[in-house]
Amino acid sequence: MHSKLYIPAGSATESAGPPYLVDITPESAGWAESSLQVVDLSAAQQIDLRTGDTEVMILPLAGGGSVECGREQFELSPRASVFDGPADMVYLGIGQHYTLAGTGRFAVCGARAGTSFPNRRVAAGQVAVELRGAGNCSRQVHNFGTATAFEADSLIACEVITPGGNWSSYPAHKHDENTEFETQLEEIYYFEIADSPAGTPGFGYHRVYGTPERPIEVLEEVRSGDVVLVPHGYHGPSIAAPGHHMYYLNVMAGSGPERAWRICDDPDHTWLRSSWEHQDVDPRLPFTASDTRGG
Numbered sequence: 001m002h003s004k005l006y007i008p009a010g011s012a013t014e015s016a017g018p019p020y021l022v023d024i025t026p027e028s029a030g031w032a033e034s035s036l037q038v039v040d041l042s043a044a045q046q047i048d049l050r051t052g053d054t055e056v057m058i059l060p061l062a063g064g065g066s067v068e069c070g071r072e073q074f075e076l077s078p079r080a081s082v083f084d085g086p087a088d089m090v091y092l093g094i095g096q097h098y099t100l101a102g103t104g105r106f107a108v109c110g111a112r113a114g115t116s117f118p119n120r121r122v123a124a125g126q127v128a129v130e131l132r133g134a135g136n137c138s139r140q141v142h143n144f145g146t147a148t149a150f151e152a153d154s155l156i157a158c159e160v161i162t163p164g165g166n167w168s169s170y171p172a173h174k175h176d177e178n179t180e181f182e183t184q185l186e187e188i189y190y191f192e193i194a195d196s197p198a199g200t201p202g203f204g205y206h207r208v209y210g211t212p213e214r215p216i217e218v219l220e221e222v223r224s225g226d227v228v229l230v231p232h233g234y235h236g237p238s239i240a241a242p243g244h245h246m247y248y249l250n251v252m253a254g255s256g257p258e259r260a261w262r263i264c265d266d267p268d269h270t271w272l273r274s275s276w277e278h279q280d281v282d283p284r285l286p287f288t289a290s291d292t293r294g295g
Contacts (some may be wrong), residue, residue, distance in 0.1 A: 009225025033253035034186040035110035046101035055113040059087045063104010074121040082247040085289040086127035086142040111155035111253030138282035139168040162246040169236030171269035176232035178256040185254040187230040194245040202244025
C-alpha cells in the first residue's frame with residue numbers, strides 16, 4: 001500500500017488536466033507554504049498563469065521557452081534533459097500575471113510569500129554546482145535557488161543528481177522545527193530516473209521516517225514523474241538503482257522568520273560524514289551538457 005505522501009506520475013492529469021503533469025498546492029499537500037507544478041508544453045504552446053500570494057522559480061526540465069511578465073521577457077534556454085547540467089531559472093514575485101511559452105517540460109516551484117522581490121533570470125552558467133558527499137554517497141547539487149545563493153522571501157529550491165548505484169539525501173536528516181539548529185521547512189521531492197543504456201525504465205527508492213513524538217513512515221519505489229511529500233521527519237536515503245541515474249528537484253519553504261536551510265542528522269547515522277574524508281568523489285561527476293554516458 002502506498003503512502004498518501006507518495007504521488008505517482010500522472011496524478012495531476014486526472015485532477016488539473018493537461019498540460020499539468022504535477023500540481024501540488026499547499027491545500028492538496030495539507031500544509032501551508034510549498035507548491036510545485038510541472039507542465040508539458042507542445043510546440044509553440046503557452047499558458048497564462050498568476051503568482052497570487054506565491055513567489056515562483058521557473059526552469060525547464062527538458063526543452064526551452066520563455067517567460068513574459070508585463071513588459072519583461074526572460075529566456076529559458078533549451079536543456080536536453082535534467083542530466084545535462086544546470087538550467088536557466090526565472091524568478092517572479094507575488095501578485096503578477098505571466099505567460100509561460102515553449103516546448104518541453106517546465107517546473108514552477110512556489111512558496112507563499114509576504115514580500116515581493118524583483119523579477120530576474122539566473123543563467124545556467126551562473127548556477128553554483130556543488131559536489132556533495134564521496135564514494136557511493138556522491139551527488140551533484142545545482143544551487144539555483146538555495147538560501148545562500150539566491151535572494152527571495154521564503155522559497156528554497158535546488159536540483160540533485162545521484163549517479164546510478166549511489167545513495168543521496170544521506171545521512172537521513174530533518175528540518176521540522178524552528179530552533180537554533182533547524183529551520184522548519186515543508187519539502188517536495190520530484191523525481192526523474194534515467195533509462196538504462198538499452199532504454200528500459202529506471203527506478204529508485206526514497207525513505208521518510210519520524211520520531212516517537214511525530215511518527216511518519218514512507219518507503220516508496222520512485223520512477224520518473226513521481227513526487228514524495230515531506231511534511232516533517234527524517235528523510236533519506238534516496239537510492240538510485242544501479243544502471244539508472246536519479247534526479248530530484250527539491251522545493252522547500254517554512255513559516256519561520258528566517259529563510260535558511262538548517263538540518264539535524266539522524267544521530268545514528270551522522271558518523272558517516274567523517275568517512276567521506278578518506279574517499280574520493282564519484283568520478284562520474286560532475287554531469288554536464290556534453291555528457292552522453294549511460295548508467
